[in-house]
Amino acid sequence: MSDTAQPEAVISVQNLGLTFQTGDGSVEALKDVSLDINRGDFVSFIGPSGCGKTTFLRVMADLETPTGGQITVNGVSPEAARRARAYGYVFQAAGLYPWRTIGGNIRLPLEIMGYSRADQVARVKRVLELVELSDFEKKYPWQLSGGMQQRASIARALAFDADILLMDEPFGALDEIVRDHLNEQLLELWKRTEKTIAFVTHSIPEAVYLSTKIVVMSPRPGRITDVIESPLPRDRPLDIRDSAEFLEVAHRVREGLRAGHAYD
Amino acid sequence: MKSVVPVLTVVGAILVIWYAAAVWLNAPWAYDVAARGDRVLSFAQLVADTWAQDKPKLPAPHQVMVELWQTVVEKNVTSKRSLVYHAWVTLSATLLGFGMGTVLGFALALGIVYNRVMDMSVMPWVIASQTIPILAIAPMIIVVLNAVGLSGLLPKAMISMYLSFFPIVVGMVKGLRSPDAMQLDQMRTWNASRAQEFFRLRLPSSMPYLFTSMKVAMAASLVGAIVGEMPTGAVAGLGARLLAGSYYGQTIQIWSALIMAAVLAALAVALIGVVQRVVLKRMGMA
Numbered sequence: 001m002s003d004t005a006q007p008e009a010v011i012s013v014q015n016l017g018l019t020f021q022t023g024d025g026s027v028e029a030l031k032d033v034s035l036d037i038n039r040g041d042f043v044s045f046i047g048p049s050g051c052g053k054t055t056f057l058r059v060m061a062d063l064e065t066p067t068g069g070q071i072t073v074n075g076v077s078p079e080a081a082r083r084a085r086a087y088g089y090v091f092q093a094a095g096l097y098p099w100r101t102i103g104g105n106i107r108l109p110l111e112i113m114g115y116s117r118a119d120q121v122a123r124v125k126r127v128l129e130l131v132e133l134s135d136f137e138k139k140y141p142w143q144l145s146g147g148m149q150q151r152a153s154i155a156r157a158l159a160f161d162a163d164i165l166l167m168d169e170p171f172g173a174l175d176e177i178v179r180d181h182l183n184e185q186l187l188e189l190w191k192r193t194e195k196t197i198a199f200v201t202h203s204i205p206e207a208v209y210l211s212t213k214i215v216v217m218s219p220r221p222g223r224i225t226d227v228i229e230s231p232l233p234r235d236r237p238l239d240i241r242d243s244a245e246f247l248e249v250a251h252r253v254r255e256g257l258r259a260g261h262a263y264d
Numbered sequence: 265m266k267s268v269v270p271v272l273t274v275v276g277a278i279l280v281i282w283y284a285a286a287v288w289l290n291a292p293w294a295y296d297v298a299a300r301g302d303r304v305l306s307f308a309q310l311v312a313d314t315w316a317q318d319k320p321k322l323p324a325p326h327q328v329m330v331e332l333w334q335t336v337v338e339k340n341v342t343s344k345r346s347l348v349y350h351a352w353v354t355l356s357a358t359l360l361g362f363g364m365g366t367v368l369g370f371a372l373a374l375g376i377v378y379n380r381v382m383d384m385s386v387m388p389w390v391i392a393s394q395t396i397p398i399l400a401i402a403p404m405i406i407v408v409l410n411a412v413g414l415s416g417l418l419p420k421a422m423i424s425m426y427l428s429f430f431p432i433v434v435g436m437v438k439g440l441r442s443p444d445a446m447q448l449d450q451m452r453t454w455n456a457s458r459a460q461e462f463f464r465l466r467l468p469s470s471m472p473y474l475f476t477s478m479k480v481a482m483a484a485s486l487v488g489a490i491v492g493e494m495p496t497g498a499v500a501g502l503g504a505r506l507l508a509g510s511y512y513g514q515t516i517q518i519w520s521a522l523i524m525a526a527v528l529a530a531l532a533v534a535l536i537g538v539v540q541r542v543v544l545k546r547m548g549m550a
Contacts (some may be wrong), residue, residue: 035427038296061453062452063449063452063453081421082453083452083453084454087453088453089449089450091446091449091450092446093446095446095447095450097465098525098548098549099468099471099547099548099550100548101550108454108464109454111464112451112456112460112464113453113454113455114456140548
């Protein structure tokens with residue numbers, strides 16, 4: 001990374017391996033994974049279940065410990081990055097606390113990280129505007145729809161100063177119409193905040209629509225089979241999905257997924 | 265308001281059964297007395313007699329109510345004949361024991377959740393403690409504590425504590441562990457300290473469990489206090505009233521003490537219910 005001519009790698013991974021020991025033998029969740037994620041990238045991880053995409057994201061977040069290889073986040077170990085609160089993590093479920101209002105839920109990480117009271121108020125207001133939930137600050141989670149709850153959980157991950165956003169199938173449980181809308185909003189957010197985003201999904205259109213880089217993975221052992229640099233421009237209206245370029249990328253992703261499955 | 269009719273129906277049915285049972289159970293004594301006096305009882309006389317005996321096998325409801333009125337309302341509350349005085353003696357031991365039991369149960373639950381050694385070792389002992397009949401161990405506690413110079417309120421409260429810590433431990437272990445893996449991971453991604461995780465996630469998550477356990481613990485605590493009053497020589501308290509009543513065949517006194525105990529338990533549990541509703545409402549969970 002001393003080479004300044006290259007774009008700055010925020011997350012850098014070499015020959016990463018992770019083997020889970022289970023009751024009936026060991027499972028290679030990740031094998032020989034190497035990848036660089038650059039500042040400002042939107043990287044999607046796509047693959048069938050069991051390909052290790054979520055495990056990979058959890059390794060970046062220091063929620064799993066790799067058993068081999070190297071990984072750095074912001075130039076340091078994932079643990080140091082986690083302790084420095086370098087990333088926001090959005091889980092599959094919104095995971096809002098039912099005893100806190102939407103505003104209170106977004107304030108939670110800010111309280112934990114010791115932001116001043118005035119700063120908390122300002123930040124909650126700002127991120128609520130960002131996800132278009134300003135009118136819902138005083139509402140409780142059960143008063144919101146599933147899509148709104150997930151938006152609130154994204155706002156929570158954006159509220160503090162982390163320039164990396166790790167998202168684990170955040171829209172997996174939502175219907176397609178809501179998902180389209182949230183994808184559009186997410187791109188808008190990404191452009192405005194200039195965060196680096198790692199995004200796990202199992203939807204090909206979602207991956208192609210959102211990403212600057214698509215990482216195709218396959219299972220047993222979990223590994224990367226293809227890395228596609230998207231030729232699409234950063235400005236992406238929803239109807240870009242009907243363009244020839246889009247379909248071409250989607251086709252290549254599908255081919256990659258099929259190749260990974262060829263042997264079983 | 266819709267529940268008034270069903271409740272009154274049930275109360276009415278209980279009274280009917282109670283009065284009928286009083287006639288049935290007290291009839292032998294009435295016939296006995298009549299036979300010795302060479303009298304023959306008409307049905308009306310029989311009923312009147314069975315509902316007005318001095319030491320009936322089963323006192324009629326109105327006899328118990330009269331006794332309650334005389335011992336609750338007409339006696340000065342500082343008098344040893346006042347049921348309010350005895351109820352207060354029992355209630356003070358119940359509340360002290362309940363408080364101690366809640367603190368002990370909470371502390372044990374904390375240990376079990378946060379300390380692996382305690383997690384592996386404490387629960388079997390907690391369960392074993394509850395399999396010992398309280399009636400067997402209560403006199404031992406009283407005697408041992410008396411030997412070290414402790415008597416009066418504290419030994420009774422200890423017995424209440426012995427019964428009431430158990431539901432708190434079980435409920436709070438469950439409650440403090442109720443956050444799922446995702447919520448705990450989330451705390452980790454924010455690099456939250458253990459104290460922050462406890463106060464912001466585990467403790468609020470456990471609140472519904474806490475109140476449910478406290479209701480069970482309060483009822484158990486009252487039983488403990490009453491049992492604790494029995495081996496002390498029937499000095500004071502509802503347990504003493506029960507014991508003295510059974511010595512002298514004062515069934516009316518026994519029943520009025522029983523009803524007083526039931527009312528106390530209902531009031532204490534209802535009080536916890538009110539606190540529960542207020543707290544959960546303020547937390548936005550109810």
